[in-house]
Amino acid sequence: MISSYVHGYDPVESGRLDDQARTLEDLLHHDTRFPTGSRVLEAGCGTGAQTAILARRSPGALITAVDIASASLAAAKQRLHELGLGTVHFRQADCTCLPFADHTFEHVFVCFVLEHLARPEETLLELRRVLKPGGSLTVIEGDHGSFYCYPQTPAAGKVVRCLIDLQAASGGDALIGRRLYPLLVQARFENVRVAPRVVYVDPSRPAWEEGFSRDTFIAMVAGVEKAALADGLIDPATWRRGIDDLTGTIGQGTFHYTFFKALARRPL
């Protein structure tokens, strides 16, 4: 009866496929593939988590990955080497002042970087400079303000708020996903298209409960415990209750988060 009811899109089957095949990598990266021979810059590669995905998905692209931190670069290089993805060129550089001539790259890729910057506009203008006219910019960022859950308790809200406040205190913006469109327009990119990439988790999606709710999001929140307590943003009892409440959604409640992926072009 169900099968005769839904035409085209079957939520039951779609949900099963979600759990089997779709991972966060797939959700965020499935439509990013750079052509063989094209020059690609990854700006702010950190320890290479995204670099490995890029290199695997675009094996023929000529990828240069830069980061300001030499320790991160060394870790990235090691990671790619261990994965047998040794073709990426790494270089230490500040994304606000890149050691590349104008119009060097066909594509620029930035993932989970702008959220850490006090002036993302400046970095976007610098990335625009090194792009060829007509070249593409891809940006992926989260937005911690998009998070909610059920049951949602005051303590759960407060621990997530700590993450946002700490990011703001260090000059970043954990709510940057919602700003991508205006930021890219201000930096004079054209054909700016932003799309939400939504994570919805309930007990019918156990792989997402473990892989996203517990091991990604709650782990990220838990990681700022010391900083949040040291800054007096929260008291220890509320902190513990908040983490327990977030974890308590697993197996019975729901969990919601939205990433944003933007694609834009440097004008010809």
Next chain:
Amino acid sequence: MISSYVHGYDPVESGRLDDQARTLEDLLHHDTRFPTGSRVLEAGCGTGAQTAILARRSPGALITAVDIASASLAAAKQRLHELGLGTVHFRQADCTCLPFADHTFEHVFVCFVLEHLARPEETLLELRRVLKPGGSLTVIEGDHGSFYCYPQTPAAGKVVRCLIDLQAASGGDALIGRRLYPLLVQARFENVRVAPRVVYVDPSRPAWEEGFSRDTFIAMVAGVEKAALADGLIDPATWRRGIDDLTGTIGQGTFHYTFFKALARRPL
């Protein structure tokens, strides 16, 4: 260059198609179509906005629409008549105590109803009772807590909070979207699958800025002005600033809202 970059999914083209063809109706209803000859109950039809969509999309289904309010029913009947969709059977009834025998319907459809109920669990059990074994339940609800925007000001947050608080004061739950999965499991439905239906609006989608942000969401918030002021939930100056801030996102900022659509089955 862009065209060689993105395979499968092109956000630029997809965005244009969004504006041209996808409406809120399409977002929420595109995958609901009931077979010719099947008996369908719409529970809580109100003035028939969803009934008209159902009847147009499932012209061969035998649709019965009930509502507790006779004035709403009369308006719904008139609406369907004017649209030339005169085959729907209307009946005045309380959804917690339906005038139908067990196992009467193959499909039950509920849209923007559970949010108003103090005990949605009871209504779901009653809907389950009138469903045939193996029959399907479709539920569509919003979640006002899923809303955020850019720029997001304190006043913008406060006017939306008024909507949520007024709903709660009248016994409802404007945050019910996130609860659909556990509610349906508690009511002993099976094959429960919930999927978010996400509205993302920025200036590249002017049809959504007007059709959703301004004419749907901000209009809905503006509609509770008197009640919010009368209940002392907010002062007049903050109210005006909040509405202005929401409206100010149009043309330059972004607007975010998530509906939830659930499909479930009464066990055989």
